[in-house]
Amino acid sequence: MTDGVLQSAPPLATPLPRWxxxxxxxxxxxxxxxxxxxxxxxxxxxxxxxxxxxxLDAVWVGPADRCADAAGACWAFIGEKLRYxxxxxxxxxxxxxxxxxxxxxxxxxxxxxxxxxxxxxxLWLWLFGLAAALLLLTGGPGGPAVPTERWSGLPVSLLLAVxxxxxxxxxxxxxxxARRSSMGGVRTLAVLFIEVTRGVPLIAVLxxxxxxxxxxxxxxxAIDKLLRAQIAIVLFVSAYLAEIVRAGLQSIPAGQxxxxxxxxxxxxxxxxxxxxPQALRTVIPSIVTLAIGLFQDTTLIIVIGLFDLLNTAxxxxxxxxxxxxxxxxxxxxxxxxxxxxxxxxxxSLWLERRLRR
Amino acid sequence: xxxxxxxxxxxxxxxxxxxxxxxxxxxxxAIGLALTGAAKAGPTLDAIKARGSIKVGVxxxxxxxxxxxxxxxxxxxxxxxxxxxIAVFNDPDKVQFVSSSPQQRLPALQSGEFDxxxxxxxxxxTRATKLGFHFGPVVFYDGQGxxxxxxxxxxxxxxxxxxxxxxxTGTTGELNITDFFRQNRIAFKPVVIEETAENQKAFASGRxxxxxxxxxxxxxxxxxxxxxxxxxLLPERISKEPLAPAIRYGDDxxxxxxxxxxxxxxxxxxxxxxxxxxxxxxxxxDPTVRRFLGVDPSLGEAAKLDPKFAYxxxxxxxxxxxxxxRNVGPATKVGLDRGFNKLWTQGGLLYAPPFR
Numbered sequence: 001m002t003d004g005v006l007q008s009a010p011p012l013a014t015p016l017p018r019w020x021x022x023x024x025x026x027x028x029x030x031x032x033x034x035x036x037x038x039x040x041x042x043x044x045x046x047x048x049x050x051x052x053x054x055x056l057d058a059v060w061v062g063p064a065d066r067c068a069d070a071a072g073a074c075w076a077f078i079g080e081k082l083r084y085x086x087x088x089x090x091x092x093x094x095x096x097x098x099x100x101x102x103x104x105x106x107x108x109x110x111x112x113x114x115x116x117x118x119x120x121x122x123l124w125l126w127l128f129g130l131a132a133a134l135l136l137l138t139g140g141p142g143g144p145a146v147p148t149e150r151w152s153g154l155p156v157s158l159l160l161a162v163x164x165x166x167x168x169x170x171x172x173x174x175x176x177x178a179r180r181s182s183m184g185g186v187r188t189l190a191v192l193f194i195e196v197t198r199g200v201p202l203i204a205v206l207x208x209x210x211x212x213x214x215x216x217x218x219x220x221x222a223i224d225k226l227l228r229a230q231i232a233i234v235l236f237v238s239a240y241l242a243e244i245v246r247a248g249l250q251s252i253p254a255g256q257x258x259x260x261x262x263x264x265x266x267x268x269x270x271x272x273x274x275x276x277p278q279a280l281r282t283v284i285p286s287i288v289t290l291a292i293g294l295f296q297d298t299t300l301i302i303v304i305g306l307f308d309l310l311n312t313a314x315x316x317x318x319x320x321x322x323x324x325x326x327x328x329x330x331x332x333x334x335x336x337x338x339x340x341x342x343x344x345x346x347x348s349l350w351l352e353r354r355l356r357r
Numbered sequence: 358x359x360x361x362x363x364x365x366x367x368x369x370x371x372x373x374x375x376x377x378x379x380x381x382x383x384x385x386x387a388i389g390l391a392l393t394g395a396a397k398a399g400p401t402l403d404a405i406k407a408r409g410s411i412k413v414g415v416x417x418x419x420x421x422x423x424x425x426x427x428x429x430x431x432x433x434x435x436x437x438x439x440x441x442x443i444a445v446f447n448d449p450d451k452v453q454f455v456s457s458s459p460q461q462r463l464p465a466l467q468s469g470e471f472d473x474x475x476x477x478x479x480x481x482x483t484r485a486t487k488l489g490f491h492f493g494p495v496v497f498y499d500g501q502g503x504x505x506x507x508x509x510x511x512x513x514x515x516x517x518x519x520x521x522x523x524x525x526t527g528t529t530g531e532l533n534i535t536d537f538f539r540q541n542r543i544a545f546k547p548v549v550i551e552e553t554a555e556n557q558k559a560f561a562s563g564r565x566x567x568x569x570x571x572x573x574x575x576x577x578x579x580x581x582x583x584x585x586x587x588x589x590l591l592p593e594r595i596s597k598e599p600l601a602p603a604i605r606y607g608d609d610x611x612x613x614x615x616x617x618x619x620x621x622x623x624x625x626x627x628x629x630x631x632x633x634x635x636x637x638x639x640x641x642x643d644p645t646v647r648r649f650l651g652v653d654p655s656l657g658e659a660a661k662l663d664p665k666f667a668y669x670x671x672x673x674x675x676x677x678x679x680x681x682x683r684n685v686g687p688a689t690k691v692g693l694d695r696g697f698n699k700l701w702t703q704g705g706l707l708y709a710p711p712f713r
Contacts, residue, residue: 080426089428149412149453152428211461214468225455225470305456305465314554315456318423319431320690324581326554 064322077325078332081316085332088152088312094143098155101133105158113288113347115354118281126166133159148226152307154336156226160233160298160308165241165291167234172241177271179246190242197239202300205232210304229301237294244286248279281355288348292341309333399608401472402445410451412471413438414462418553419577420684420691421477422454430454433684434475436674437496437602437619441473444618444666449673460527460551463488466603473615474603477571479529484603493602493615494623498697498706500594501533502572504579507589509566514593518543523565526551533596534569557581571598577691617660621667623709624649625676627700632675635668649712656712667712677707 016024027033057072060079067074078085087095108129111117117125137155139146151159178190197205209232210225217223252275260270299310307315313333317326405411415422415434422432430438435454442452455471463484466474477499478484480492503514511517514537524531526549538545548565550556557578560568568578572594579585602615625631628646630638638646647653650668657664674680681698685691699705 084424084426084428087428089424092427147453149455150428207461210470211464211468214470215464303458304461305458307456311456312424315417315424317554318417318419319425320419320423320684321425323419323577323690326558 067325073328073331074325075328077316077322077328080322081319081329084153085309085313085316085329086153087155088307089150090152091146091150094139094146097136097139097146098151098153101136102155102158104129104133104136105155105162109162109291113351130163130166148224151226153312154309156306157295157298157308157310160230160301161291161295163230164233164237164294164298165287167230168238168241171234171238172245173276175238175242176245176249179242180249194239194242197236198243202233202236202297203303205236206300206304208232225304226306229304229306233294233298237290240290241287244283244290245279247286248281248283249275251282252279284355285348285352288344288351292344292348295340295344296337309336399610401605401608402611402614405445405472405611409446410453411438411442411445411473412453412455413441414457414466414471414474414476415454416459416462416476417456418477418574420689420693421573422475431684433497433680434477436680436684437622438473438475440618440622440670440674441615443669443673444614444621444662447663447666447669458527458551459525462527463490463603466490466605469605472604472611477600478603479598480601480603481529489606490603491606491612493604493612494619495599495601495706496619497573497600499571499573499598499600501530501569501596501598502575502594503591504560504568504570504575504588505566505591506563507587511591514591514595515541515543517545517567519545520567521546521548521565522567522569523548523550523556523560524569525549525553525556529596529598530569530571537595569595571600573685573691573693576693580690580692613660614662617712618666618670620709620712621649621670622674622677622680623700623707624712625667625671626678626707627702627709630671630676632672632679635672639668645712 015021025032026036053072055072057070059067059070059072059074059076062076064074064077067076083092083095087098090098108126111125112122133155135141137146137151137159175190175194178186179194181187181190206229209228213223213228256274256278257270260274263270265273298308301308302311302314310330310333313329314326316322317324317329413435415430415432415438417423418432420432422430422435425431438452438454439449443449445451455465457465457470457474457476459476462474462476462478465471467488473493474490477497478492479499480495484490485492503517505511505517517538522534522545524534524547531547531549534545534547545567548559550559553570553574556568556570559565560578561582568575570578572590575590579588579590582588602619604612604615625635628638628649630646630650635650638650639652641647641650641652644653648656651657651663651665654664657666663669675683678695678700681693681695682688685693687694695705697706699707701708
C-alpha cells in the first residue's frame with residue numbers, strides 16, 4: 001500500500017473435484033487423519049449395537065411376553081401404547097377432537113412461518129384457530145365437557161408451546177417498548193419484570209403457579225391447573241421475547257424514527273406503521289429459536305403432574321401389562337420432539353437466507 | 358377450598374386445671390359436638406357434591422396406579438378411589454385421578470388440588486398434627502427395604518458402612534435411611550433422585566451400592582433389573598410404612614365416608630363375600646351380612662349413604678383380597694405377598710370395626 005502500486009490478486013485456484021476436497025478434509029493432515037480414524041472407531045463401536053437393538057433384534061408386533069424374551073427393542077409396545085402416548089386420558093371414542101386440535105395448532109404455526117401470511121389478517125386466523133382448538137379440546141359443542149385433567153399427550157404440548165408464544169407476543173412488545181420508554185416509572189417496572197423473570201428458572205415459576213398461588217387465593221377461587229401453568233409459561237416467555245423484540249427495535253436506525261416523526265405520526269402510529277414492522281421482521285429467526293426451546297421446555301410441566309407428550313410416554317411404561325419399556329417410550333417421544341425441532345430449525349435457516357436477500 | 362391448617366383447639370383434661378376452665382372446656386366441646394353432629398356436610402364433601410366428582414391425588418407406580426392403554430387409571434389405590442366414588446355417587450366413574458409427584462403431593466392436598474390423597478402416603482405424627490391431615494384406615498402396610506447386588510457380599514444392613522445409597526426425595530424413605538445409618542453409627546453417601554424410574558436406572562448402572570424404597574417398590578424394581586438374580590433384598594425392614602388415604606382437616610363426614618368405604622372391602626373379605634358370590638349372600642339370614650349388604654337398610658340410612666353402598670363396592674371392585682390379588686398379588690408382574698396385609702384372622706393386620 002505504501003508504494004501506491006495496485007497489486008493484482010493471485011489467480012483463483014481451480015476448485016478441486018469433490019472427492020479430492022473430501023479426502024483433503026478427512027485425511028489431509030496427520031491431525032485430520034487421526035480425528036477421522038477416532039470418529040470412525042467411535043461409530044464402529046456405537047452403531048452396530050444400536051442397529052441390532054433398534055432393528056435386527058427388535059420385536060415389531062405381538063404381546064408383551066414376546067418382548068420380554070427379545071434382546072432388542074419392543075416396538076410392539078409403541079404400537080399398543082400409541083393412542084395413549086399421543087392422546088393420554090382423552091376419551092377414546094372422541095379422540096378425533098384432540099387430533100384435530102393438534103392439527104389446527106400445527107397448521108397455525110406452519111402457516112405463520114410463510115411470508116405470505118405476514119399480514120394483519122393472520123391475526124384473525126389465529127384468533128379463530130385457537131378458539132376452534134380450545135373448543136375441540138373442551139368437548140363442546142354437542143358433547144359432554146372434558147375436564148382439563150383429561151387433556152394430555154401431544155395436543156397439550158402443542159397447546160402450551162403455541163399459546164405460550166402467541167400469548168406472550170403482545171405482552172413482549174409492550175414490555176420492549178416500555179423498556180425503551182422515556183417514562184422512568186414505566187421503564188423501571190418493565191426492567192424489573194424482565195430481569196426477575198429471566199433470573200428465575202421455569203420450574204420455580206411453575207411451582208409457584210401450582211402450589212403457592214392456590215394458597216394465596218381466597219377460598220373457593222380455584223383456577224384450573226392447566227390454565228395456571230399456561231399463564232406461568234406466557235409470563236415467562238414474554239420476558240425472553242421482550243428482550244428479542246428490544247434487540248429488533250435497537251437495530252432500526254434513528255433516521256426511521258425521525259422520518260416517522262417528520263411525517264407527523266404520533267408515538268403509537270409510528271411504532272405500529274414504521275418501526276415495529278421492520279423490527280419484528282429482523283428478529284424472526286431469533287423468535288424461531290426461542291420457539292424451539294419453548295417446545296422442549298414445556299416438558300417441565302411433568303413436575304406439576306400434568307401429562308404432556310413426555311409424561312404420557314413415561315407413564316405408558318408403568319402399566320403392569322407392559323412394564324419397564326422406558327427406552328422405547330423415551331426413544332419414541334424424543335423422535336417426535338426431534339422431528340418438530342429439526343423442521344423448525346431448517347425453516348429458521350431458510351428464513352435467514354431469505355431475509356438476507 | 359382452603360381449610361385451616363390447625364386443629365380446632367380441644368379442651369385439655371390435665372389435672373390441676375381450675376373448675377371454671379373445665380366448665381368452659383366442656384361447654385366448647387358440647388358446642389363443637391353440636392356443630393359437627395349437625396346434618397350439614399363439611400367443605401370438602403360439599404365441593405365434591407357440587408362438582409359431581411371426587412378428585413383423587415395419585416402417583417405413578419406399576420400395580421398401584423398406572424394408566425392402561427386406553428388411558429384409564431388402574432391399580433390398587435385407584436380401586437379404592439373408585440370405591441369412594443361408589444360410596445358418594447353410587448357410580449365408580451365419578452372420580453378424577455390427578456397425578457402428583459411425592460414432593461408436591463402434600464402441598465397440593467393442602468391447597469385443595471384434590472379432595473383426597475391416595476398415593477401411598479405414610480401416616481406419620483407430623484403429617485397428622487403439624488401439617489393438618491387426617492388419615493383414613495391403612496390400606497397397605499409396607500416397610501422400607503434395602504436392595505443390594507449379591508456381589509457386594511452383604512447379608513444385613515449393618516454391614517453397609519460407607520455405602521452409596523440411592524433414595525427418592527420427598528418421601529419418608531429419605532429420612533428413614535438417614536436415621537438407620539445414624540443409629541448404627543455407620544457412614545453412607547446419599548444419592549437423592551426424585552423419579553422412581555431414574556432411581557432404579559441409577560442403581561442398575563452401579564451408581565449406588567444400595568437402593569432403598571418401600572419393600573413393595575423394591576420387589577417390582579428387582580424384576581425390572583437386567584439380571585434380577587444378581588440382586589438380593591436384605592431381610593430387615595428399616596421402617597414402618599403404613600400407607601393410608603389422607604384428607605384435609607375440617608370435614609368429619611368425608612373422613613367417615615373414606616373410613617367406611619375402605620372398611621367395607623375388609624369386612625367383605627372377612628365375611629367371605631367376593632365379587633362373584635355376593636348375590637348369593639343377599640338371601641342370607643345372618644343379621645351381620647344383611648346389615649352389611651343393605652338388605653336391612655338401617656345402616657346406610659344412618660350414614661346418609663346409599664344403603665347398598667357396601668354391596669355396590671364389593672360387586673364393582675371386589676373385596677380387599679380381590680383388589681390386592683388383581684393389582685399387586687403373586688399372579689401379577691408386581692408379585693407381592695400379602696404379608697402384613699392379611700386379615701387379622703389370618704395373622705395379618707387388617708381389621709374392620711363392626712358394621713352395626
